[in-house]
Amino acid sequence: MVILILIERIKMKQIANIAAMVLLAFTIGCASTGNLNRYPLRRIDRPYTLPKGVASWEPTWDSNTLKHGDNLSKVSSTNILSWTQSVSDNLNIMWFPLPLALSYQLRNTDANTLGITFGISNFGYSDDEHLTLGLITAGYQKYKFAESLALVNEVSFSPVIRTEGNRSYSWEVQTRTGILIQMGDNFAILPAVHLSAEHNYPFIFDKLKAFEDKTYFLVPFSIATSWNINRQWEITTNYKFTSVGYPKNDRAEYLILGLIHYW
Numbered sequence: 233m234v235i236l237i238l239i240e241r242i243k244m245k246q247i248a249n250i251a252a253m254v255l256l257a258f259t260i261g262c263a264s265t266g267n268l269n270r271y272p273l274r275r276i277d278r279p280y281t282l283p284k285g286v287a288s289w290e291p292t293w294d295s296n297t298l299k300h301g302d303n304l305s306k307v308s309s310t311n312i313l314s315w316t317q318s319v320s321d322n323l324n325i326m327w328f329p330l331p332l333a334l335s336y337q338l339r340n341t342d343a344n345t346l347g348i349t350f351g352i353s354n355f356g357y358s359d360d361e362h363l364t365l366g367l368i369t370a371g372y373q374k375y376k377f378a379e380s381l382a383l384v385n386e387v388s389f390s391p392v393i394r395t396e397g398n399r400s401y402s403w404e405v406q407t408r409t410g411i412l413i414q415m416g417d418n419f420a421i422l423p424a425v426h427l428s429a430e431h432n433y434p435f436i437f438d439k440l441k442a443f444e445d446k447t448y449f450l451v452p453f454s455i456a457t458s459w460n461i462n463r464q465w466e467i468t469t470n471y472k473f474t475s476v477g478y479p480k481n482d483r484a485e486y487l488i489l490g491l492i493h494y495w
Contacts, residue, residue, distance in 0.1 A: 268463065268494055275420040275458050276382050276412055280337040280347030280372055282318040282494075289315045289493045297485040326351065333368065345374040353390065363395040380414040384422060392432075402432035408454070418460040426452040426472075450477035452484075466492040 267285030272278045282288060291312040298305045313329040322340075326333040326349075333351025340346075353368035370388035377383065385408070392402040410424025431447040452474040459467045468490040475483040 271494065273417050273460060273463065274414055276374075276376060276380060276414040279321070279340045280345050280374075281322055281324045281335050282316060283321045284318050287315060287317050287495055290490060292488055292490045294486070294488040296487075297483075299484075300479070300482050328352070328354070343376050345372070345376075347372045365393045367391050367393070374412065382412040382414075384408070384410050384412050384424070402430075404428060404430040406430075410454075410456075420458050422456040424454050424456070426450070426454060428452060448477050450474050452476075464494050466494070468492060 267283060270283045271286050291310070291314065293310045294308065296307045311328075313327075315327050315329075316335075317325045317327065319325060322337040324335040325331045326335065333349060333353065335347060335349045338346040338348065349368060349370045349372070351368060352365065354366040356364045368388060368390050370386060373385045375383045375385075387407045388405070390404045390406070394401070406426055406428035408424045408426045410422045412420060412422045414420045428450045429447060430450065432445065452472055454470065454472040456470040457468065461467060468488075470486075470488040470490075472486040473483070474485075478484070
């Protein structure tokens with residue numbers, strides 16, 4: 233979940249954001265609370281929501297590429313104003329930097345975890361489309377069938393609303409199914425296959441007219457990783473590739489690099 237600052241290439245403003253992200257990381261330091269011990273170190277053992285008394289700061293950098301024929305569009309963005317606050321063991325508020333989304337855990341046992349998220353996933357402003365607002369409603373299930381293996385299922389609906397522009401409305405419905413593999417205490421990997429339908433999506437691209445007013449049925453593939461540097465710091469990656477379902481030689485790629493600080 234990101235605040236998209238739409239740009240065509242990396243500019244000085246983005247470099248300044250990255251520098252600010254690093255500075256803020258050192259400013260936060262290593263302060264922690266005893267409640268952090270209630271949050272499992274291994275990703276496969278974690279609940280859907282942060283336990284009460286635990287919070288996280290989640291800066292991200294993402295890169296998006298969309299290719300249609302000989303036309304190529306690239307967009308990058310950074311977000312340093314995203315964090316999660318736990319209200320209870322089962323309810324979290326996500327700030328971007330305003331409190332715009334909620335996550336609620338329906339069930340959490342040794343084998344089965346269920347949760348839902350709803351709210352605003354991202355927003356931005358561009359000269360072409362003025363205000364762009366992305367919404368999210370998502371469901372999550374994790375079924376742990378071995379000490380280091382779990383089946384992960386997700387379903388989401390993501391409409392996008394614009395106040396101006398040639399595409400006033402977009403949406404995506406998506407499922408993701410993958411196997412979460414825990415490798416030791418500090419590293420986990422999640423390869424997954426998606427099934428999705430999208431209309432005027434992905435919403436961040438304005439320049440490729442061929443994708444307008446069309447609905448595509450797609451089969452994307454993704455791989456996500458998480459690496460615990462220590463008890464409070466975690467590095468995450470998420471790469472998604474979409475080609476199946478687009479016209480021949482067309483593709484979309486989406487990469488997110490994240491740094492999470494828990495306290």
